[in-house]
Amino acid sequence: MSAAPLPIGYLVPEFPGQTHAFFWRELSAIEESGVPVEVFSTRRPAPGSCPHGFAEAAAARTTYLFPPRGGAVAGFLAARPALLARAMAYVAGLTQTPAAQRAKLMALIASAADLVLHCRARGIDHVHIHSCANAAHVGALANILGGISYSLTLHGDLPVYGTDHGAKMARARFVSAVTAPLQASLRREIGGNLRFPVIWMGVDTARFRPAPVPRAPGGPFEVVSIARLNFTKGHRFFLRAMAKLRAEGLDIRYRIAGEGPERAAIEAEIAGLGLGPHVELLGSVGEDRVLALLQEADTLALTSIQQGEAAPVAIMEAMACGLAPVCSIIGGTPDMIRDGEDGFLVPQEDVAAIARATGILATNPLRRAAMGQAARATAERIFDHRGNALALRREILGAER
Template identity: 40%
Template structure:
């Protein structure tokens, strides 16, 4: 980079339950020579999720507002303030939404002031929702540039994406389908500045599990995700309930969320009490230990809730064969029957057949797991992703 101390990463409500991949990126960026500042829109109510949570006290939160700082910045930069008003009133939306965006101006002033105070020349935003509005407004001061990482379909992140993203120096999407969505939504944005880049996994920490020649009789199947409707746990449970009785398996569900009691009832209804266990939320090291004893990993999400699931990357890095819904960019992550299994969303028959395919031949199961590890090394190294991100930032600073 032109200036190793000029980078900030902006993450909404950091740290969150699923934010381990953000922390990996920050660590890798720092190892690559960047002195990265962490900025977040607000602190979460609970932050005791991962090992890194005790180490992020340096995170700067845009809210609650530093009112004096925000007002002073506006007074000292009247042209900037006028340009933010013009930005808000130019939005193609209802008057209510325009007024809502006006409320972001003091927050943007807080961000601009912080970037000025700390000589931050570039902000990389992990959201195309309100955080992008705030950053786009703040960047009108011309004191820093910004880029945006898109993690899901744009319809999940509000509207006015042209306004939020047009001034970004570059856009990163975590899958090719999302890249195509940017092309179609903002056709005037230069295509050579829209990049596909995986968030990644630490392949030196998530090492491949070993398959002994004589494996245990019981197969271990694992899911790691929030217990919410769109993760599709019920389809996995219903498929497993249809397996032949002679197949001895244990299904471990890692994660927590609003759907836990409902899923526990589903387990009881399906008669799977002795075959399913809920392990609750696990930290990174605990997830790794769980994967070391896993034969098959399952993620049966549906809808728009996934793009490039990091949980799949972690399982693949551990040499575990995965069964995954065709959703988001998973077709680019997994080659069916080579390094994993792809199934149609909500298709109980597909899930059942994928499980049977993997369990019918232990050597094949191990081979697919080994192929998954190779894919993870080639495509999902978080260090390589961070290094590439730094190159994009450096190139655009020089442009």
């Protein structure tokens, strides 16, 4: 009889949060496959920051590494002065990081020591970290202090996650990327013998699926966005395209789910374009509401700009619900969408292109339906969260061996 698999550690910064539905799906799928998962996070998120139904259960099972347990950590480090010196030398050697920031990063040593203690108590040999920012330093330091092996997932462009990526990744067993372009950037900028598998973030295609009863014809063309109200999400460009389409006679309504620092600017844009009666800001919404919004919509718009967008889960969820999205060419979106077949890709900030793509979907229901069916097929083939969770599980178990 084969031995039961060892538990694996799973670390997500400030878990659970507004955008963390994917992580909950992934770790649940790994557990369904028979591998226990112990959840860690850097610090507890602000109250109310996770609107999803799993928030309470997720927080209850998460071990937070900051603040670390003072007495236990102090005793651990005092008994290992040579390892403590190596950990301090690691931080001091982060030459791409300014000196003042390096001084602050010294505090991560205590959290890394606490992670080692938790892992030893629970029989964990490997921790997977869903970040390449400071949480990756915690993984490297835990490896130095206690030999805990670790792996990372890169979710966006490397510059978004700070500096000294070579140091963060040098001890990792593998660094997965959520898109092929991110994989290419890792090979180019990190290289070496490190493995860089592509493992998509996933969506529950059994749950996120087209509405059981199609929307009745007639009424306004319904567009939804599921995105934080941040500058880089580019809501203003879809609003301008919407104003253009309305001026051309298209009856279009736009609902925006998400919250963030750009709310006032977006409200001003809506007012300035005279779109007040036709746009609804919904604030943060839970996963159940996201599903309902997608099943009620005709398309999803994501007109992001600059860096940081890799493989947007909102696009996967929309495609799983049979929507052909209108999406910026950014990050890995060209790997997700076949332009004109299961969605439209538009240049960043190109209001005319956004309006043109949206207009095609709005005025040609037969083509919209065909593209929606193709989008659903793509989601089932590529984005299903269980298949991707099993791919991560295989990589982790291989790393343990």
